[in-house]
Amino acid sequence: MSNTFKVRVNGQHELTVDPSEGSSLLEAMEAAGLETRYHCRDGFCGACRTQVKTGTIAYINEPLAIVRPGDCLACCCVPTSDLDIDH
Amino acid sequence: MSYSTFNKNQINPLQEPMFFGNSVNVARYDQQKHSVFEKLIEKQISFFWRPEEVDVSRDRVDFQNLTESEKHIFISNLKYQTLLDSVQGRSPNIALLPIVSIPELETWIETWSFFETIHSRSYTHILRNLFTDPSQVFEDIVINEEIQKRANDISKYYDDLIFYTQLWQTHGEGEIEVDGEVHNVTMRELKKKLFLCINSVNALEAIRFYVSFACTFAFAERDLMEGNSKIIRLIARDENLHLVSTQNILNLWQYGKDDPEMKEIAEELRDEALAIFMKAVEQEKEWAHYLFQHGSMIGLNEEILCQYVEYIANMRMEAIGFDAPFKQRNNPLPWMNKYLVSDNVQVAPQEAEITSYLVGQIDSSVSASDLGDFEL
Ligand code: FES
Ligand SMILES: [Fe+2]
Numbered sequence: 001m002s003n004t005f006k007v008r009v010n011g012q013h014e015l016t017v018d019p020s021e022g023s024s025l026l027e028a029m030e031a032a033g034l035e036t037r038y039h040c041r042d043g044f045c046g047a048c049r050t051q052v053k054t055g056t057i058a059y060i061n062e063p064l065a066i067v068r069p070g071d072c073l074a075c076c077c078v079p080t081s082d083l084d085i086d087h
Numbered sequence: 088m089s090y091s092t093f094n095k096n097q098i099n100p101l102q103e104p105m106f107f108g109n110s111v112n113v114a115r116y117d118q119q120k121h122s123v124f125e126k127l128i129e130k131q132i133s134f135f136w137r138p139e140e141v142d143v144s145r146d147r148v149d150f151q152n153l154t155e156s157e158k159h160i161f162i163s164n165l166k167y168q169t170l171l172d173s174v175q176g177r178s179p180n181i182a183l184l185p186i187v188s189i190p191e192l193e194t195w196i197e198t199w200s201f202f203e204t205i206h207s208r209s210y211t212h213i214l215r216n217l218f219t220d221p222s223q224v225f226e227d228i229v230i231n232e233e234i235q236k237r238a239n240d241i242s243k244y245y246d247d248l249i250f251y252t253q254l255w256q257t258h259g260e261g262e263i264e265v266d267g268e269v270h271n272v273t274m275r276e277l278k279k280k281l282f283l284c285i286n287s288v289n290a291l292e293a294i295r296f297y298v299s300f301a302c303t304f305a306f307a308e309r310d311l312m313e314g315n316s317k318i319i320r321l322i323a324r325d326e327n328l329h330l331v332s333t334q335n336i337l338n339l340w341q342y343g344k345d346d347p348e349m350k351e352i353a354e355e356l357r358d359e360a361l362a363i364f365m366k367a368v369e370q371e372k373e374w375a376h377y378l379f380q381h382g383s384m385i386g387l388n389e390e391i392l393c394q395y396v397e398y399i400a401n402m403r404m405e406a407i408g409f410d411a412p413f414k415q416r417n418n419p420l421p422w423m424n425k426y427l428v429s430d431n432v433q434v435a436p437q438e439a440e441i442t443s444y445l446v447g448q449i450d451s452s453v454s455a456s457d458l459g460d461f462e463l
């Protein structure tokens with residue numbers, strides 16, 4: 001059984017993400033051809049910081065970079081609901 | 088309040104603030120007030136590398152074939168980076184260890200500074216390969232005006248905090264006259280100096296390296312100076328960790344998760360913190376101008392580098408609670424990212440580009456039960 005979620009990016013792109021496929025939110029945006037921000041891709045630099053306007057995420061790996069309220073780190077998380085994000 | 092290398096009082100480090108509480112006595116890491124620093128130590132140690140492991144011998148030939156303006160860019164950047172790591176290899180220790188109050192942060196500071204000394208050693212490794220006698224390059228660092236301007240802004244907040252801490256440790260709070268100048272030493276004043284110092288270090292590691300990094304990787308994009316580029320990749324990876332540590336400190340203060348007085352100070356000095364960051368951005372742009380004064384290099388020019396500084400600055404400033412001040416939201420140098428990825432995955436170890444191959448990363452999650460069946 002797989003659960004897919006709708007992810008709206010920057011108010012204009014709509015992606016369908018299947019977290020069970022094991023790719024991060026960052027990889028899902030890249031697969032859809034969006035320009036992404038990243039450096040380490042390993043949760044410790046904070047470059048992929050993304051604003052979560054609505055919805056919830058879960059971390060695949062616990063990040064070291066600081067996550068301020070309302071933000072997530074796209075390189076190491078997956079959606080756990082439909083999302084509206086600014087990246 | 089004088090410093091003791093082993094505080095005899097019974098203290099509970101879980102109740103101490105990060106700084107200006109009781110000095111640390113037992114170095115224990117089984118419990119942590121702020122576990123992020125323990126995780127940073129583990130991550131940083133897993134990144135251990137030695138400059139000598141990176142073969143830079145081919146760079147010598149490449150260097151001789153660079154144009155004069157490219158040589159100027161390459162060497163100036165190395166000088167600037169040597170300055171930055173000279174400061175960073177000692178200052179967190181000297182400024183922060185006397186005032187730190189929790190063991191995991193104390194050890195993080197030492198680990199952090201130690202890695203800066205690896206960076207410094209790697210510049211010697213690079214320069215010794217390029218020049219029979221690199222003295223002239225090193226000596227210019229304390230003469231070169233462009234570098235001096237930056238050195239002053241980088242070291243002054245550290246120096247100020249160190250001086251006031253020394254006064255406080257020898258005289259306690261109060262008015263203290265030194266060389267005819269009266270200094271009003273109060274805990275509030277000390278904490279303000281600490282706050283500005285951490286902001287200045289944060290700005291340093293957030294953006295001050297990135298103009299030089301961009302030049303290094305622009306050479307690598309043309310298959311030039313690749314040994315140097317491998318070393319800079321390792322340095323960039325370490326720098327990201329250092330940056331995250333000061334971002335964590337600043338956020339813990341801002342959100343009132345540590346010393347409540349630091350929360351007040353963070354609000355009170357918000358504009359000054361912003362000004363420190365903006366000045367660093369300006370200086371990086373001026374640095375780009377200085378680098379390209381004799382001509383630019385393929386793939387880079389002053390304008391695009393300045394856009395990159397703005398792009399990075401936006402990202403870094405949002406991480407510590409400022410609004411992004413610049414319009415530059417797209418990455419003007421998309422190829423930079425591939426040099427900044429921390430490739431933990433072993434793809435093909437024989438490929439020298441894979442940083443994890445160069446440094447032998449260790450999986451730190453081995454537990455006692457994994458070793459249960461081993462007998463010697
Ligand atoms: S890319 Fe570094 S934290 Fe996500
Ligand atoms: Fe460094």
Ligand SMILES: [Fe+2]
Binds near residue numbers: 292
């Ligand atoms: Fe550093």
